[in-house]
Amino acid sequence: MVIYTPHQLEYLGTGEIPIDPRMSFISSLYRFIPVMRGQIDQKGLYNALAVLEQNGVLGIFPEGGIWEKNLKKPKIGTSWIAYKSKAPIVPIGFIGMNGAMQKALSFKRPKVSVKIGKLLTYDEIFSTDKSIKQLMHQGAMKIMEAISALLPQEEIINPDQYISNDLDIILIDENGKETKINFANMEDFSLVIEHPVIMDVFKRNLKLPVSSLILRNHPTIGHDIEAGLLAIQNYIQTNPGFLSYRFGIDRSLQMIAGLENFINILNEHKNNYSKIVIRFKIEDD
Numbered sequence: 001m002v003i004y005t006p007h008q009l010e011y012l013g014t015g016e017i018p019i020d021p022r023m024s025f026i027s028s029l030y031r032f033i034p035v036m037r038g039q040i041d042q043k044g045l046y047n048a049l050a051v052l053e054q055n056g057v058l059g060i061f062p063e064g065g066i067w068e069k070n071l072k073k074p075k076i077g078t079s080w081i082a083y084k085s086k087a088p089i090v091p092i093g094f095i096g097m098n099g100a101m102q103k104a105l106s107f108k109r110p111k112v113s114v115k116i117g118k119l120l121t122y123d124e125i126f127s128t129d130k131s132i133k134q135l136m137h138q139g140a141m142k143i144m145e146a147i148s149a150l151l152p153q154e155e156i157i158n159p160d161q162y163i164s165n166d167l168d169i170i171l172i173d174e175n176g177k178e179t180k181i182n183f184a185n186m187e188d189f190s191l192v193i194e195h196p197v198i199m200d201v202f203k204r205n206l207k208l209p210v211s212s213l214i215l216r217n218h219p220t221i222g223h224d225i226e227a228g229l230l231a232i233q234n235y236i237q238t239n240p241g242f243l244s245y246r247f248g249i250d251r252s253l254q255m256i257a258g259l260e261n262f263i264n265i266l267n268e269h270k271n272n273y274s275k276i277v278i279r280f281k282i283e284d285d
Helices: 024-030 042-053 077-085 100-105 132-148 186-193 196-205 222-238 241-247 249-268
Strands: 009-014 033-035 057-059 092-095 113-116 167-172 178-181 275-280
Touching (some): 009 042, 033 042, 042 057, 042 077, 077 132, 092 132, 222 241, 222 249, 222 275, 241 249
Parallel strands (some): 009 033, 009 057
Antiparallel strands (some): 092 113
16 A cells, blocks of 8 residues: 555554564554554544544554454444545455465565555445444445455455364373363353464564463463463453454453453362363364
8 A cells, every 4th residue: 555555644553552573663664543442542533533634645444453364344433534534435455465474574475466446435435314323334334345345255255264173171280180171151262362363462462471372282381371361361451442342342251251260260270280281172072
């Protein structure tokens, strides 16, 4: 977008978590308007409006993140800005982005296509006979539909989309005795530690001690597992919108409940284990 757009773009980007260190040099050089996702960030949104009021051009990613490979439901921030400013929107579709950054960082040339769609005016995006809430949703969907029309089907529904795995969690005592544990909302919790992007954010962006939670099928020191769980719990308490922004309120509450239940069950068995195995579920079990 920076290379091919005949304007200087001002981008909206994540304001609640640090940029991935592998890409932070790019954002540090170019800069962007930080937006606190998962909460109502009036400062970030009004800074975006100020750019448009000065006849500037905004670059916005209406999905609000890259935690899934499939095309996601749009957030209403883009439609709110379009509604308040009455600025037209140019939909842009990127093709071939999945894995492109990894290739580029490995000094391989990724093949990426950029498709630019027809300009959308205020009247084309919004009706006049709906409530504000309906208008925001309607606008967001129309904008995303215009982007979807630029993409091939495999970019909309990606065959390599993340699918969670069933896990077994086993406590091992000093004598090697194994005890499999279960707890309420375990499947929801598993979605957190099995999600590659979420765990990568915890590890790379936030520098939380979660490496032990990423290992599979190997006995891991129990204290390291506990430290990772508590670090995630503490972060979510300080940024409660982190999971709900990505997975919705109901599912995020179930994830948090599973995390807390895991921590509680480890406290109950405090003196009965030294190592923990998190492994892919064995069907014979």
